Structures are given as C-alpha cells and as structure tokens.
Amino acid sequence: MPFRYLGVPIKAGRLTKKECNSITEKMVARIRSLGARKLSYAGRITLINSVLNTLYNYWATMFILPKGVIKRVEAICRNFLWDGSSDFHRVPTVSWEKVTCPKNEGGLGIKKAELWNIATVGKLVDWVYCKEDRLWIKWISQIYIRNQDWHDYIPPNDANWSWKNVCKVKEALKHGYDNAVWTANIKGYTIRSGYDCLRTSYPAQSWPSIVWNSWNIPKHSIITWLIMNDGMNVKQKLYKWGCCEDDLCCLCYRETETTEHLFLACEYSCRVSTEVERRIGMQFPTLSRLINGNKKKLQWRFLTAVLNAVYYSVWMQRNNARVNVMILRPEHVAKQVKELVVKRLKFKLGRNSDLDAMDWMRKIGM
Known part of the structure; x- marks a missing residue:
C-alpha cells in the first residue's frame, strides 16, 4: 500500500x-x-x-x-x-466565476472542478440512500451504518478517510433529499442535477440564444459572448493599464474606443452594417430585434449569423488597424460577411431544404 x-x-x-x-x-x-x-x-x-x-x-x-x-x-x-x-x-x-456559469446564464458552461467532484461522489451517496444491491453497500451497512438512519448518520472519529469524505458529500447534498428520495430530478439522482443543486444560480439572460445558436460560426459566437460580458480588450482598458499611448478608436480615431463605440457607434462599423444591409436586402439586425424574433424561422437564424459575423469582422479589422495600421474597405468586409454566412447556412441546410427555404435563399442571392 x-x-x-x-x-x-x-x-x-x-x-x-x-x-x-x-x-x-x-x-x-x-x-x-x-x-x-x-x-x-x-x-x-x-x-x-x-x-x-x-x-x-x-x-x-x-x-x-x-x-x-x-x-x-x-x-x-x-x-x-x-x-x-x-x-x-x-x-x-472574464472572471472564472462567470465562465463556469451555464450558457443560458451568460457563461461558457465549463464545470467547476470542486463542485463537479462533489456531485460525482454524490452518486455513491445516492446508492446508500437507495440501498443498491452492491457488495460495498452491504459491507458499509454492516460495519458503519448498521441500524442508523443514513440521512442523519454521523461517521465515528476512527472511520476510514474515504468514508468520512462520502459522509461530507452526503451533508452537502442532504437538502436535496426528502424521505430518501432525490427531489431535484424526477428520474432520481444524476450528477448534473447534483451539480446544479450545489452551484450558485444566476438569472437567465435573454441574449444567449443569439450567441449560441448552432447556425452561427463558433469563433464568431465567442467574440459576441466577450462583447456581452465586457471582455474585449478595447483601448479604453489598455490605456488604463498603460499598454498604449492613447485611447482613441483604431478605426475612426475620433472617440474613445469602448466596446459600445467600437461595435455600435463607430463610423467604420456603421458603414459595414449599411453595406451588409444593401447586400442581403434586409435591415441590419439588432439585439433587441433578434431577442423578440421568432427563433424557428430561417430568416432569424440567418440574421443571427449575420450579426455575429459582423461583430467578428469588425474586431478583426480593429486588430489589423492596431497591429498593421491597415484595414479593408467596408464593402470588402460586407462581402466577406455575406460569403461566410451563406456558406454556413448552406452547410446547415444541406440538400434537404424545403421549397420555401430555397425561394427565400434565392431572393437574398444565395
């Protein structure tokens, strides 16, 4: 040993x-x-x-x-x-606390290691509650628990270290049981339901469906997620940290480069949005418009992909302006956005598109 x-x-x-x-x-x-x-x-x-x-x-x-x-x-x-x-x-x-939140609460859905560890060991606790027909359960019942109630059981001081840890996990999950039945899930204890019971919950956000839509290109979605969580290293932050000489926008050199200015108010970004509108034949989507839109429609999926692609392209041009002191004309950026979104949409639709979808795609020049 x-x-x-x-x-x-x-x-x-x-x-x-x-x-x-x-x-x-x-x-x-x-x-x-x-x-x-x-x-x-x-x-x-x-x-x-x-x-x-x-x-x-x-x-x-x-x-x-x-x-x-x-x-x-x-x-x-x-x-x-x-x-x-x-x-x-x-x-x-972005803080690790925010990153480890579920996607519908504004995070990335990465699990907290400590809470996940407790939730997985919680499966052993549930087996004791359910009196599973397992050898080690029978042994534990004879040596430690005996005739005591498992819900209120306290391990002796000379108990095995591993058994004490199982009992600590039982205390952490105790509030989720009622008469030896796990109440957080109809089908009984699962590791995911145990994890959700342990973690701190935050209010659900309205924008995650726009960011984590499967019709978006994944690398575009991450940039939009960073924007929503104020995680972009814009020059306003870099200037405060002493990483650059000024805080002027890299694309227009007129105002302070904040997240809101760069993606919503900058002259270059507005020209890109206008050019995208012209190329797709529809009004450029806004967050409020998409949040209230019908998520089952093909048009909503297309516009969501367009919004994410524009944010990503503007950020790439901003980085290009800061590093190489050069940017593409808005017309070229808008052309790239449409090509990327069209390719993504065709990939998702495949060859099984219905007639209505095919007609709509022809109208926007796909």
Whole structure:
C-alpha cells in the first residue's frame, strides 16, 4: 500500500497531492500535443469539455481529490482557455466565476472542478440512500451504518478517510433529499442535477440564444459572448493599464474606443452594417430585434449569423488597424460577411431544404 488499480492509487489513508499529480501531468501533456496555441477560443472550449475534463472526471468519480489538485486542474483549464497553454501568461478577460456559469446564464458552461467532484461522489451517496444491491453497500451497512438512519448518520472519529469524505458529500447534498428520495430530478439522482443543486444560480439572460445558436460560426459566437460580458480588450482598458499611448478608436480615431463605440457607434462599423444591409436586402439586425424574433424561422437564424459575423469582422479589422495600421474597405468586409454566412447556412441546410427555404435563399442571392 498504496498500489494502483485501473490507473488510480488504492490506499487506506488520505490521498496526497503527489499521488494525484498524474492527472495534471496528463492534462499538460495533452495540451502540448494538440498545438493548442493555433486554436480559436471555440476550439479550446471544446477541448476543455471533451478532453481535459474527461481526464479529471475519471478520478473525480471515485475520490474527493485534494484541494491543491482541484486548484491546479482549474488553473490549467483557465490558462488553456485564455492563452492556449497550461501556464499563466495572460490575464483573463472574464472572471472564472462567470465562465463556469451555464450558457443560458451568460457563461461558457465549463464545470467547476470542486463542485463537479462533489456531485460525482454524490452518486455513491445516492446508492446508500437507495440501498443498491452492491457488495460495498452491504459491507458499509454492516460495519458503519448498521441500524442508523443514513440521512442523519454521523461517521465515528476512527472511520476510514474515504468514508468520512462520502459522509461530507452526503451533508452537502442532504437538502436535496426528502424521505430518501432525490427531489431535484424526477428520474432520481444524476450528477448534473447534483451539480446544479450545489452551484450558485444566476438569472437567465435573454441574449444567449443569439450567441449560441448552432447556425452561427463558433469563433464568431465567442467574440459576441466577450462583447456581452465586457471582455474585449478595447483601448479604453489598455490605456488604463498603460499598454498604449492613447485611447482613441483604431478605426475612426475620433472617440474613445469602448466596446459600445467600437461595435455600435463607430463610423467604420456603421458603414459595414449599411453595406451588409444593401447586400442581403434586409435591415441590419439588432439585439433587441433578434431577442423578440421568432427563433424557428430561417430568416432569424440567418440574421443571427449575420450579426455575429459582423461583430467578428469588425474586431478583426480593429486588430489589423492596431497591429498593421491597415484595414479593408467596408464593402470588402460586407462581402466577406455575406460569403461566410451563406456558406454556413448552406452547410446547415444541406440538400434537404424545403421549397420555401430555397425561394427565400434565392431572393437574398444565395
């Protein structure tokens, strides 16, 4: 003791940070092998949810991991999201608390490692509540619980460390049970419902359906999400941090470059919007118009993709102006926006488009 079984350490005492280092080592190795610096924000989010969290999740279903390991896991995910590496090189533009909110509450839907760990171990707690026909449940009932009520059970001081942790998780989830029945979900306890029960909930936002619409190009959606959360490094912020000589807009050089000015009031942005209107034959969409629109209509999906594409293109031209001191004419930007959105729409519709959709696409020159 300790020895490894199925890749995890088996021991009677407390798990140490050193014994869990293989989790973070695998995560760092995976980041280095993926060429992550070349990925967009959207690609990094996908890899965090599908690859990095999977490496951690395997251990989290069995043990309550040391807090040092939890902090390192979250630090790796945070650094990877904002900088494409496992080390800290860049200050996050949006707080991790906001990033870990669900998408309908304005976040990115990345899970908090500590709460997810508690929720996964909560499955063991639920098995004890339901008296599952498992060998370790029978053993626990005979050695520890005996004839006591599991809901009010308190472990003895000389109990095993792992068992004490299971009891701590039971106390954290205790308010979700009523007469040994998990009330937060009709179908019984699930890890997701346990996680939702543990986390702090925020009011649902009205704009996420516009940002996370599957008809949008993912890298466009991330830029819009950053705009909504005031996460863009506009010159107003950079000037306060001492990173530039002035705070004038890179596109018009007339007013202070704030998020609102750059995307809504800047002369260049307005010219791009006007040119897009001319090319698609429709009024340029606004957030308020899209929020109140019919989300099932093809036109709404098209306009949503247009809005996200315009925001993304304006931000790219702003960066080009700041780094290379050159920008494309609004006509060229509008042409690129329409081409990108049309390609996306054709990809999503495929060959199974109905006649109404085909007629509408012809009208806007698709």
